[in-house]
Amino acid sequence: MSEHKTTEMLQEEAAKLFAEIEAKKAAGTKLTPKDRTSIPLQEMPSQEPTVRAHNMSEVALGYTETQARLESERCIQCGGAPCKNGCPVGVPIPEFIKHIQEGDFKGAVDTIKQTNLLPAICGRVCPQENQCQKFCTVGKMMKAPEKAVAIGRLERFVADWERSHDQITVPTPAPETGKKVAVIGSGPAGLTVAADIRRAGHSVTVFEAFQKTGGVMVYGIPEFRLPKELVAKEVDNLKKMGVEFKTSFLVGRTQTLEQLLDEGGYDAAFIGTGAGLPKFMHIEGENLIGVFSANEYLTRSNLMKAYDREHSDTPLYDAKRVAVFGGGNVAMDGARTALRLGAEKVYCVYRRTRAEMPARIEEVAHAFEEGVDFHFLENPTKFIGDDKGRLIGVELLTYELGEPDASGRRRPVAIPGTEHVLDIDAAVIALGNDSNPLMAQTTQGLNVTKWGNIIVDENQKTSIPRVWAGGDIVLGAATVILAMGEGRRAAASMNEYLASK
Amino acid sequence: MHKKRQLSYDKERDQSVFYYKVDAPEIARNRKAGQFIIFQIDDNYGERIPLTIADANPEEGWIAIVFQTVGATTRRFSMTFDVGDNIPVLVGPLGKPTHIEKKDGIVLCVGGGIGIAPLHPIVQANHNIGNKVVTIIGARTKDLLFFEDEMRAASDELIVVTDDGSYARKAVVTEPLKEICEKEKVSEIVSIGPAIMMKFCVAAAKPFGVPITTSLNTIMIDGTGMCGCCRVSVGGETKFVCVDGPEFDGYKVDFDNMMQRMTAFKDKEREADHKCRVGLDAGKAGA
Numbered sequence: 001m002s003e004h005k006t007t008e009m010l011q012e013e014a015a016k017l018f019a020e021i022e023a024k025k026a027a028g029t030k031l032t033p034k035d036r037t038s039i040p041l042q043e044m045p046s047q048e049p050t051v052r053a054h055n056m057s058e059v060a061l062g063y064t065e066t067q068a069r070l071e072s073e074r075c076i077q078c079g080g081a082p083c084k085n086g087c088p089v090g091v092p093i094p095e096f097i098k099h100i101q102e103g104d105f106k107g108a109v110d111t112i113k114q115t116n117l118l119p120a121i122c123g124r125v126c127p128q129e130n131q132c133q134k135f136c137t138v139g140k141m142m143k144a145p146e147k148a149v150a151i152g153r154l155e156r157f158v159a160d161w162e163r164s165h166d167q168i169t170v171p172t173p174a175p176e177t178g179k180k181v182a183v184i185g186s187g188p189a190g191l192t193v194a195a196d197i198r199r200a201g202h203s204v205t206v207f208e209a210f211q212k213t214g215g216v217m218v219y220g221i222p223e224f225r226l227p228k229e230l231v232a233k234e235v236d237n238l239k240k241m242g243v244e245f246k247t248s249f250l251v252g253r254t255q256t257l258e259q260l261l262d263e264g265g266y267d268a269a270f271i272g273t274g275a276g277l278p279k280f281m282h283i284e285g286e287n288l289i290g291v292f293s294a295n296e297y298l299t300r301s302n303l304m305k306a307y308d309r310e311h312s313d314t315p316l317y318d319a320k321r322v323a324v325f326g327g328g329n330v331a332m333d334g335a336r337t338a339l340r341l342g343a344e345k346v347y348c349v350y351r352r353t354r355a356e357m358p359a360r361i362e363e364v365a366h367a368f369e370e371g372v373d374f375h376f377l378e379n380p381t382k383f384i385g386d387d388k389g390r391l392i393g394v395e396l397l398t399y400e401l402g403e404p405d406a407s408g409r410r411r412p413v414a415i416p417g418t419e420h421v422l423d424i425d426a427a428v429i430a431l432g433n434d435s436n437p438l439m440a441q442t443t444q445g446l447n448v449t450k451w452g453n454i455i456v457d458e459n460q461k462t463s464i465p466r467v468w469a470g471g472d473i474v475l476g477a478a479t480v481i482l483a484m485g486e487g488r489r490a491a492a493s494m495n496e497y498l499a500s501k
Numbered sequence: 502m503h504k505k506r507q508l509s510y511d512k513e514r515d516q517s518v519f520y521y522k523v524d525a526p527e528i529a530r531n532r533k534a535g536q537f538i539i540f541q542i543d544d545n546y547g548e549r550i551p552l553t554i555a556d557a558n559p560e561e562g563w564i565a566i567v568f569q570t571v572g573a574t575t576r577r578f579s580m581t582f583d584v585g586d587n588i589p590v591l592v593g594p595l596g597k598p599t600h601i602e603k604k605d606g607i608v609l610c611v612g613g614g615i616g617i618a619p620l621h622p623i624v625q626a627n628h629n630i631g632n633k634v635v636t637i638i639g640a641r642t643k644d645l646l647f648f649e650d651e652m653r654a655a656s657d658e659l660i661v662v663t664d665d666g667s668y669a670r671k672a673v674v675t676e677p678l679k680e681i682c683e684k685e686k687v688s689e690i691v692s693i694g695p696a697i698m699m700k701f702c703v704a705a706a707k708p709f710g711v712p713i714t715t716s717l718n719t720i721m722i723d724g725t726g727m728c729g730c731c732r733v734s735v736g737g738e739t740k741f742v743c744v745d746g747p748e749f750d751g752y753k754v755d756f757d758n759m760m761q762r763m764t765a766f767k768d769k770e771r772e773a774d775h776k777c778r779v780g781l782d783a784g785k786a787g788a
Contacts, residue, residue: 209592209723209725210723211541211544211589211590211592212544219723219727247590248590248591248592249527249592250592250593250595250725253531253536253593253594253595254527254528254531254592254593254594255527255531256531259531276723276725276726276727277726277727277729277741277744278727278728278729280729280732280739282739286739287732287733287734287739287755287758287762289761289762289764289765290765292729292730293728293729293730295727295728295729296722296728296729296730299722299723299727299728300722304546304548304549304722305545305546308546311545311546312546312548313543313546313547313548313573313574314546314548314549314722315548315766315769317765317766388761388764389758389761389762389764436725436726436727436744437726437744438725438726438744
């Protein structure tokens with residue numbers, strides 16, 4: 001593990017290099033691609049690991065202005081823009097970076113917002129290494145994809161700059177069309193649809209079952225990774241555009257989708273209800289006290305603010321030794337939340353190895369730095385409880401990697417006779433979600449797969465007239481940006497339908 | 502705060518059981534017997550508490566909830582909310598409705614303590630489709646008993662018991678349950694109350710082979726299937742009370758595991774009572 005550099009140290013290094021570049025430019029010398037690629041990748045300033053593991057504040061602090069300018073100069077404006085093709089919402093990446101190179105941050109963020117209204121969020125939670133940055137020409141030239149231009153960090157920088165400089169501009173909707181759209185769910189898919197449809201001049205109501213808007217961005221992703229204030233700000237922007245929000249309204253129960261369409265006067269609807277039904281392992285002891293789904297564990301802490309013990313009425317389960325099961329972003333969130341809630345020892349049990357982990361590279365690195373103890377190639381066989389039904393341990397089996405499976409990852413194979421017990425007093429199961437059955441149960445004619453995911457065509461249209469769907473309820477558990485990509489596609493098709501009506 | 506709700510104290514019985522009428526036209530319109538709501542008294546820091554709907558009037562746009570003050574949230578709810586005040590968060594109707602169908606024999610409805618409230622719409626619904634309904638309501642003591650008139654109005658026969666004999670017959674609900682099963686043809690039993698009471702009702706019904714439905718009141722957070730906090734073991738399978746229930750075949754419910762799981766935050770509760778700030782009522786305030 002490399003030594004932790006403070007923001008000041010990173011700024012000082014960046015300032016020196018940036019001054020050299022400015023001098024070169026001032027002298028009329030154009031930067032060559034070689035000049036650009038020789039600029040070191042700018043490291044993200046962050047809270048010191050031993051400090052941040054005990055607070056809920058954001059871990060990554062964001063680039064300084066100088067760092068952002070310097071990092072932007074690493075982009076060679078290669079011409080083909082392969083990065084853009086790696087983006088599910090097609091952000092004009094080279095164009096926005098060019099604005100940063102020119103010091104025009106507002107121009108940069110406005111360019112991003114042509115296709116992505118939530119840059120402050122995407123800059124923080126997108127798996128850039130598998131999307132835009134994976135295709136970056138600079139990374140390819142250096143034969144090191146991890147040295148690609150830090151597109152996500154730049155996106156975050158300009159979005160944060162816009163907010164902290166009170167420069168946020170809200171798109172003006174087209175003249176009112178008199179048509180009404182219901183958006184079910186206020187997560188990333190729903191918010192994207194709401195924005196795109198409102199822009200076209202249609203009236204939009206977003207229905208949210210919880211008391212707060214933002215879906216997984218408020219109940220799931222923790223404060224230290226995505227400050228809730230940011231999500232609230234994005235929702236505020238939509239409100240300024242005239243989008244209406246109805247919280248504590250569970251479509252399917254408070255009113256059915258049919259009621260909204262037939263009696264509520266909605267011309268079309270979008271279902272973006274997410275993948276809300278936690279998977280369990282169906283092993284012995286899973287209903288012991290102290291065994292939680294990641295959804296429950298994170299919802300208590302995030303949405304219900306249980307981490308704020310002074311104010312919150314929702315209790316936390318005090319545990320000294322916590323094991324999180326899974327290798328995705330949610331598992332990392334669970335493990336790092338456990339540290340912050342006071343666990344002395346936090347394990348992450350994953351049946352494959354670090355290389356196969358589906359989590360963002362940065363989240364895994366942060367978890368390691370903060371002291372999460374990874375148990376790779378292990379998988380639980382049963383939970384063990386005391387006479388009061390409280391969890392005291394988990395029996396694990398050791399695995400090895402065999403032949404690749406359908407996902408292309410090497411299949412973990414159990415090694416018989418390797419059972420061993422890990423003493424824990426809380427378990428957090430982060431193995432993904434099944435789709436919530438409520439919409440399918442309460443909506444006649446809505447076709448779903450055998451896993452309960454809503455079936456849509458290439459335009460995100462469902463089997464019911466006037467109804468589209470997107471995000472995790474279609475994809476199964478995926479990412480914020482993929483949900484937004486589906487939302488964009490649905491909104492385009494819905495706008496087309498509404499215009500033709 | 503998104504909706505104005507009226508509260509009424511008109512049927513307040515004593516210091517621990519409260520009956521509120523709440524303005525909730527959408528819920529009143531769509532709710533069915535057996536369904537519940539979740540409320541919070543503070544949309545930022547408040548805990549989410551499930552309460553079964555005790556009554557509703559779609560024309561007048563209200564639902565009724567009955568709760569017992571068992572923790573800090575219900576205590577605050579009972580003390581600081583006046584008629585006309587807003588309840589910041591109220592969502593519903595949640596859960597699957599009760600399956601009501603015409604039966605040949607008696608539908609025996611058994612409610613204990615605060616469980617009498619959720620039983621009321623089920624008694625009404627059975628009565629409305631013409632089933633012969635015999636209702637047993639019981640409480641620890643006279644002061645905790647309510648809905649006697651309402652239950653009598655919707656039942657062919659009503660039996661009232663108290664554990665301590667302070668009112669009506671001194672008995673626990675399983676005693677009249679057995680007597681009725683012995684002498685009459687009972688098609689179904691519906692039992693709602695504390696977990697331990699439902700467990701004993703199941704044991705009492707078993708020798709007679711009568712189907713028994715129980716409505717579970719576990720700890721919940723979202724109430725929409727998202728967290729799995731309310732899970733119970735039913736027939737060896739893990740089920741979510743909020744979306745698969747709240748009603749399950751009593752013979753299949755693992756009540757012992759359910760009762761254990763409800764103690765998950767008991768230590769916190771004592772602490773909260775001490776500090777008089779944290780509620781932790783979820784799953785206890787009502788069924």
